[in-house]
Amino acid sequence: MDFLKYIYCSLIVFLFTILFSYGQDEEMYAPVKEKVPLELKGLKFGLNVGRFSDYLFKPERVSYETSFDFNLNHKYFGVFEAGYSEIELKKDNYHYLSDGYFLKLGMDYNMLKKYPSDFLGIGIRFGWADFNQSASNIIIDANHWSAYTTSINPESLNTYWLEASFGIKGEIFKNVYFGWSALLKIRVAGGKNLNVQPYDIPGYGNSTKGINLGANYYIYYQIPFNRK
Amino acid sequence: MPIETSKHTMKIIKYIIPFLIITIVTLSCGDDICILETESFMSLEINVTDTTLVDKKYLENLSIYSPEWSDSIHYSEEGSSSIIDFQLSPHNSNTTIVITSDSSDLKDTVQFYHQNELFFLSPECGFILNYKIDSFSVTNNLIDSIYLKTDKITNYVNGLFEIYIL
Numbered sequence: 074m075d076f077l078k079y080i081y082c083s084l085i086v087f088l089f090t091i092l093f094s095y096g097q098d099e100e101m102y103a104p105v106k107e108k109v110p111l112e113l114k115g116l117k118f119g120l121n122v123g124r125f126s127d128y129l130f131k132p133e134r135v136s137y138e139t140s141f142d143f144n145l146n147h148k149y150f151g152v153f154e155a156g157y158s159e160i161e162l163k164k165d166n167y168h169y170l171s172d173g174y175f176l177k178l179g180m181d182y183n184m185l186k187k188y189p190s191d192f193l194g195i196g197i198r199f200g201w202a203d204f205n206q207s208a209s210n211i212i213i214d215a216n217h218w219s220a221y222t223t224s225i226n227p228e229s230l231n232t233y234w235l236e237a238s239f240g241i242k243g244e245i246f247k248n249v250y251f252g253w254s255a256l257l258k259i260r261v262a263g264g265k266n267l268n269v270q271p272y273d274i275p276g277y278g279n280s281t282k283g284i285n286l287g288a289n290y291y292i293y294y295q296i297p298f299n300r301k
Numbered sequence: 302m303p304i305e306t307s308k309h310t311m312k313i314i315k316y317i318i319p320f321l322i323i324t325i326v327t328l329s330c331g332d333d334i335c336i337l338e339t340e341s342f343m344s345l346e347i348n349v350t351d352t353t354l355v356d357k358k359y360l361e362n363l364s365i366y367s368p369e370w371s372d373s374i375h376y377s378e379e380g381s382s383s384i385i386d387f388q389l390s391p392h393n394s395n396t397t398i399v400i401t402s403d404s405s406d407l408k409d410t411v412q413f414y415h416q417n418e419l420f421f422l423s424p425e426c427g428f429i430l431n432y433k434i435d436s437f438s439v440t441n442n443l444i445d446s447i448y449l450k451t452d453k454i455t456n457y458v459n460g461l462f463e464i465y466i467l
Binding site: 133162164166167169208211213215216217218219221223225269270271272 | 340367369370371372374387388390391392419420421424427428429430
């Protein structure tokens, strides 16, 4: 069943990409006339501002995420992303702590031809997270039995996943870009514990699901480098 | 910024706003109330075919208790359709249950040996215990035979133990 889910989600992303591509103005897609050798055209540093929404919607989590992308001829982009996440859930019947970091490495492909400084395209990443979790003061009520109290010693976990993305970036001021991307994450290995499933895996999200959807909102600064 | 590029930037921003709104609406839909089932039960299905015990309303007068409890569970109050539910011990890996009835002087004792599995259900509900029955033993004062039908006990699936009193 999981395999079918993977195929289904991959098809959705593929169709979404195709449909979106056809929905754009034809003028944005001039045919490629010649092959240009790969050359570093720019370097962008980005901060995921979407993570700040946690203060409002997920106050138990504090997380940061940064991105570096290496513009290779405005068509291909090498991408390196890194982040940190810390979770504290303090309730009457348990106190859960988790913290860790994640790294993602991959490529983006720009489908825009006429406006090469902007981006509309797809990407793929390989992600890795390393994190710790522990819990204390776990209280379980069991009717006729007295309340059961226990704790979980700190344990270290790893998770690996593949990520497909579709998104846009637009230059809103000189060298400053804003963009979003929709993400589809497929767990490859790790992050599963027979006793205590992690509440959240840094960079991946809900640990109970083999496939997660997500979104990023980035502000980038392009280091003025080799720019005409 | 050239006019053409500026128009194009506006076009791109046009796609950002709806996406942002959808995400905010989706994120704000959660609440902090536990709406999931958090307790795991073992069900005893007691089949009485001994006519004397049936006449004496053995099942209607049946109660179960553990020596570690301060009270009992009465079929007349909490049971139905020949089934009475209880929870296994969260403190130990074995649970002793005594089956008794006002209709008979004889009692039977069932001992369950089990694994207790701690499970994080959700941030709202916290942790729960699921169980797996490894083995059991029973006295045969009134009980003729017993069958373990469901050995994995979760918050969604009760364990099931059939008891026959012939």
